[in-house]
Amino acid sequence: MLVAAGVAGLVVAMSLMIVRAMIGPSHYDRILAANSFGTKTVLLIALMGFLFGRPDFLDIALVYALINFVTTIALMKFFRYRTLARPLGAMAREAGKDG
Amino acid sequence: MAEALHWIGGALILAGALLSILGAVGVLRFPDVYTRIHAASLTDTGGATLMLLGMGLISPLGFVMLKLLLVWGFIMLTSPAAANALANAAFGAGVRPRIGTFQIMGEDKPGGSGPERSGEGTAS
């Protein structure tokens, strides 16, 4: 029962994150909301595995954690530097201002 | 014993969920990017720790425990790194904090003295 309540809490938190991703004035707010949403999805899937008695869902939770990180880095890099090709830490000067 | 562990685990999961909601409210209500990053990353790792600990108490020992530990390790590794990268990128792009009267890195102020610049990088 408490596990189900935990799932409900996560769903509420995810909905709030979606609101931030929609309104979030700057792109960085959106990326932040997407990243946090992803972390909560990882937890949600792990919890659902326990709720439905399928602990092998944890494999998928693990994949989500990975993918979420890579997506966040890609979005951050693109919003900031407008390229995916250059190494990080080498393009601060030529990057345009971007809100 | 197992019954007690079950309840403790459930309580931890619930606490983690509540922490996640708190973080989400913080992300929604805080005034600028940096405070929002602060709220999100702290409650992400904290909530994940509580929830995975709770699941670990509920689950039987063995392979499941190992995977929970792995998920926890991944979140603890990636979530702070992503938050740091995000804040770094936002600051580099010229987004400035809206609250607090302290001065950051001698920027935004024509009369900023020289030595302040030496603290660059640590202040962010």
Added chain:
Amino acid sequence: MSGPTIDANFALNIALLLMLVAIAFAVVRTRSLLAAILMMSVYSLASAAWLMVADAADVAFTEAVVGAGASTVILLGAILLARGEAERVNWKLMIAPGALAVVVGAVLIYAAGGLPNYGDPASPANSHVGRAYLEQTYGDIGAPNVVTAVLASYRGFDTLGETVVIFAACIGVALMLGFGPRATLAPPTEIPNDQHVVLRVVAKLLIPLIALFALYVQFHGDLGAGGGFQAGVIMAVAIILHALVFGLRATMAAVPVRLARTVAALGVVVYAGVGVVCIINGGGFLDYDYLFSPRIEAMIPANLLGDPSHEHHWGQHFGILFIEIGVLLTVSATIVTMFYGFAGRTLETIEAERRG
């Protein structure tokens, strides 16, 4: 499953579907294409979570790795070629398509009433072929995950076709965009303020872990969710992460374009080669029961997979293993090639091409 669990399941379904609708509206409403891509990745995560609720673990796996991971990164690469904002469309032009969409949607909702109930054992999908697969798979093939067995063995031809399609996509993207940056990238200028040290260290730790995890997904595929396709995307994501953090130039030194191209073709060759070996040993194309000649099959120890009492179909086991490796090679190399093609087109390259 007791009563409250079913109710929780229903509530979770509704909540996640509402979330999907909200995100879809946000994608349509926003005019910034970057925000749209970001919301699409959130949409993929949410829909994968919903697929987990519907107990479709393999589909959820694919949706997560492809929808949220690979396609987001490739779309980001592609958006360089477009303007960052959608054009504002006159609302009068949207009346007719809007009306059409409403009509089609109403028809679909009406038709949904005629669908069988969720999980209905008497529905057509569950009664003929589907039931036959579920009943016979373990005896025929011995793989616990029916999805893998159906994809790799019963429908081996289809999967071969899909692998060839992926390879064709690789060739298509490569022909249009080139196999990498057409112009040389200028040597990076170091700026001390913006080093992303944390990111570099974490990425260095993570990349081998991701690759290892891809191998786990690959070889765990006939037991749990996963398989060559998902593992291939995860492997490509590891390489993409390297390129994102350390730069395309460093990645191309580690995984040269020529290697990616060769591996993409090699995967198809491995897959089709398994089929040809089956023909040589007297069976049909991709008929894994004939993969090994009887002499080789006799040499495999009975307790190789731990359980000597259960009769194993070694040809099926190894056939699935080999073709999954073929799929892994083609998929990972294709996604890496696509990433090279899109990400290699930096703004300077595009400018240079426009000028002359």
